[in-house]
Amino acid sequence: MNLRFRPFEVVKSCRSFAAVSGVGLLLAGCRNESVVPVPVTDYFPVVVGTYRTYAVADSSWKNRVVTVTNYQFRERVTEQFADAAGQSAYRLVRSKRANTGAAWVDDSVLVVQLLPQAVLQTASNLRTVELIYPPRADKGWNKNAFTNSPDTITTLTRFYTAGVGTPYTTPAAGGQAAKTYPTTVGAYDIASAQDNDGRLRSSGYLQVYAQGIGRIMRRRYSYYTNITNPDGSQTQTPGIIQMGASRRETLIETGTL
Numbered sequence: 001m002n003l004r005f006r007p008f009e010v011v012k013s014c015r016s017f018a019a020v021s022g023v024g025l026l027l028a029g030c031r032n033e034s035v036v037p038v039p040v041t042d043y044f045p046v047v048v049g050t051y052r053t054y055a056v057a058d059s060s061w062k063n064r065v066v067t068v069t070n071y072q073f074r075e076r077v078t079e080q081f082a083d084a085a086g087q088s089a090y091r092l093v094r095s096k097r098a099n100t101g102a103a104w105v106d107d108s109v110l111v112v113q114l115l116p117q118a119v120l121q122t123a124s125n126l127r128t129v130e131l132i133y134p135p136r137a138d139k140g141w142n143k144n145a146f147t148n149s150p151d152t153i154t155t156l157t158r159f160y161t162a163g164v165g166t167p168y169t170t171p172a173a174g175g176q177a178a179k180t181y182p183t184t185v186g187a188y189d190i191a192s193a194q195d196n197d198g199r200l201r202s203s204g205y206l207q208v209y210a211q212g213i214g215r216i217m218r219r220r221y222s223y224y225t226n227i228t229n230p231d232g233s234q235t236q237t238p239g240i241i242q243m244g245a246s247r248r249e250t251l252i253e254t255g256t257l
Contacts, residue, residue: 043185043209044119044131046090046112051076052214053253055174061223061241071098072174073249075110076257089113100175120146129158131209135185137164143189161186161206168208170217173250181210200226200234201244213254221246 051074058069079091090112095104111122118141119131127146132139140156168184191204203222210216223244226234 042133042211043135044112044114044214045212046077046092046114046214048077048080048090049256051255051257052251053174054218054249055176055252056250057173057248058245059247060245061243064240064242066241070174071096072100072252073107074104083111083113087113130207131185131187135160135164137162158187158189161188168210168216170208170250171248173248174252176250176252181213181216183211184216185209200224213251216251218249219246 054073054075056071056073058071060067060069074095074097075092076095077090078093081089081091083089092110092112093106094108094110096107097104108123113120117133118129121128121130128143129141129145130143132141137160140159142155143158164185165183167180167182168186169178169180172178186206186208188207189205191202201222201224203220205218205220207218208216221244223241223246225237225241229235
């Protein structure tokens, strides 16, 4: 069964996150639920010298016409080190190439920390909580718990899907056939539909992890589904994207360099 976006869900089991010593996370206020850490390598294994390659499809719409650009990303784990707080961390270098015949060009650097109860990722100087442990269906947390926003303790912005531990099939991509992974978890940001200057914008985010492998798929989108008529009224055609963009990253290869 494939995972799906479940917008505007209310998660009742977990009410807050707390940051401890600037790097650790502890679940607090989880009612009727015992917190038992599981190995962080279950869904986010990080080993120096390994890599994951993703086929990327960037889609953009303008006046209902879509343009798709395909390329590849590779994330390789280059180093394990101690951060400023003495916590163990891993450096991941992301590279990009247009196709299998092109050379890899380094694109950006990510830092990942594996904690007993969470996986943290820092990209472009922004630290986010990618996963929490143990994974439970519909459990929510604040992915931006390390920002300076006053609502970071109580606001739930990322959730596990209902299909924790279920199979997930990634689509054919990058010349690779569709593949089914037997044990996965999905994490999504609440999908939103906002009225911007009289136009309805829909946006969402979903990433899926396979046990013992890591992230196998990530998708984000933001687009408008209605147009403004000359008289100022709005016309919306279900399933028709007027303008916007989406990106899908699909795992196609893992290995050791």
